[in-house]
Amino acid sequence: MDTVIATSEKKPHLIFAPVPAQSHIKDMLKLAEFLHHKGLQITFVNTDHMHKRLLKSGGPHCLDGSSSFRFVTFPDGISHTTEDDDGSIPLFYYVETTFLTPFLDLVKKLPTRPTCIISDGFMSSFTIEAAQKLGIPIMLYWTLSACGFMGTYQIKSLIEKGLVPLKDESYLKGEFLETTIDWIPGMEGIRIKDLNTILQTTDPDDLILRICIESTQNSHIVSYNIFHTFDALEPSIVNALSSMFSQIYTVGPMQFLLDQVPEYEKQTEMSNFSSYSLWKEEPTCFEWLKSKEPRSVIYVNFGSFTVMSMDDLIEFGWGLANSNHCFLWIIRSNLLVGESTILQPEFEEHIKKRGFIASWCSQEKVLNHPSIGGFLTHCGWGSTIESLSAGVPMICWPYLWDQVTNCRYIWKEWEVGLEMGKSVKREEVTKLVQELMGEKGDKLRDKAMEWKEKALAATGTNGSSSLSVNNLIKEIITLSRN
Known part of the structure; x- marks a missing residue:
């Protein structure tokens, strides 16, 4: 009671x-x-x-x-x-x-x-x-x-x-x-x-x-x-x-x-x-998500603290674009180390053919949207437990601190994710996205839904x-x- x-x-x-x-x-x-x-x-x-x-x-x-x-x-x-x-x-x-x-x-x-x-x-x-x-x-x-x-x-x-x-x-x-x-x-x-x-x-x-x-x-x-x-x-x-x-x-x-x-x-x-x-959320991404098929979009967000080089950003971008899957990608204003997050027009135009780029969003609402089929994440605990609660499997690219521990448990213990190498290579990004979003990812999705049910219980x-x-x-x- x-x-x-x-x-x-x-x-x-x-x-x-x-x-x-x-x-x-x-x-x-x-x-x-x-x-x-x-x-x-x-x-x-x-x-x-x-x-x-x-x-x-x-x-x-x-x-x-x-x-x-x-x-x-x-x-x-x-x-x-x-x-x-x-x-x-x-x-x-x-x-x-x-x-x-x-x-x-x-x-x-x-x-x-x-x-x-x-x-x-x-x-x-x-x-x-x-x-x-x-x-x-x-x-x-x-x-x-x-x-x-x-x-x-x-x-x-x-x-x-x-x-x-x-x-x-x-x-x-x-x-x-x-x-x-x-x-x-x-x-x-x-x-x-x-x-x-x-x-x-x-x-x-x-x-x-x-x-x-x-x-x-x-x-x-x-x-x-x-x-x-x-x-x-x-x-x-x-x-x-x-x-x-x-x-x-x-x-x-x-x-x-x-x-x-x-x-x-x-x-x-x-x-x-x-x-x-702490960031202004962009609701326009939900209009874009509405136009997508169920479980057809991979959501990409590296949290509020992760930073990376422009080279890594470009490798992620080409990897996502080459996967032939739609993606919603959150690129914070301070995501890049010592650089502006303004992308080269030709690169931005290319990745926008399949993707939607926003500076921030309501993550829990995104993860629970029916069009989302996977999550490329830095494995912060907030993102991890929100993904488990939504029944969404993950690709793990931990950045710092306890994120590597969460990553280990995501792919090894909870069996709801795939581990990515620390060095960002577009070929690996493409391969992992295709695996997670394709038939090979069905087992991970089923397991993620089991954890959602256990969380509800x-x-x-x-x-x-x-x-x-x-x-x-x-x-x-x-x-x-x-």
Whole structure:
């Protein structure tokens, strides 16, 4: 039975603190929105820069919610060179050095004392200290897969065993990365190359390496860890995490939980709330999709952070065009390294014969469109769980971090994708697209649909995610009464 706060009862007040990046904000917004529908009061904290980007992409009223769902902001201290600049390179330095004080000031000025902070796990370097100073309980929300978390968590053990950092760059080309790691709980047969790419460094003082270690080890400081996955998808790792931590909650896919909120509640409580995106979405692509046959289009999107060279872009373009399949390709304004994304007219004209190019789109809506038959992806967790939820198989071209772990699970464990080499070759792109979109891809499509059904079951009545998020709400209510 669902737990909903009684109207006569004082609402627990939650503060959400996401990493200022597209996928992290989106996942945390969805959890916040769902908990708000269950009767909890929400204060969602963005940096000034990210809040302005959300308003620019969605319109001045896109974040209008209700009196019990408020957005507040604080400065991130980063000098942004463009409006699309996330400040991703120095971000974690600023998280460590400048976020604490403005966050404390912000919380102290709130009209209602918070019941609990729900912090992105990778913001915990300052949110845990803030919670301690304020005397407020804290929960960590890991907006990545259980396998992605576990692989990152194990970096500390890899260092202790002398495997990281790498002795020199020759280790990146030899057999070392093929080494199988047989001691990670729930990840039998995993190779070093399948773990977070940040461990592929020769610098023992690498900032991101240290942040990954500190953040994941912080999971032991708190009493509650939330994961955006579902039990049937990663059973062995979820079991391992359950034995490592006192309380874990698996709450994925969040969109399926939100889909169960009655429409009249959405219209009454959050009538104008409509934006999860930092980029302005182009709805015209849906008119183009309408003209295509079912499962005839491959969707191509490398996420919000991946960058590539113009040479890679051209290889992808020719590979897609030569596949003889239609494609919807998202090319962000900042996709290319140090170059303009303006394509040569003859090249753009050629790929447009079969393709549609947009700068951004509503990805979940695209993936659930009947004309979509496959997804060429960077394997970010947001994209991966959205593809699984839509029953769409994938071609995997991971870029960084936990994306390589997700890639391994997509093609090896979940059997819903094909792995692509790191070096972009048009011939390989063509071959993989033809395989995925043709008869050879039917088995992958069938498997993807099986995972969709399992995800629906997990978020249905008495499903694992439904029960887990219900237990989470009960715990929050208990905290509010203490």
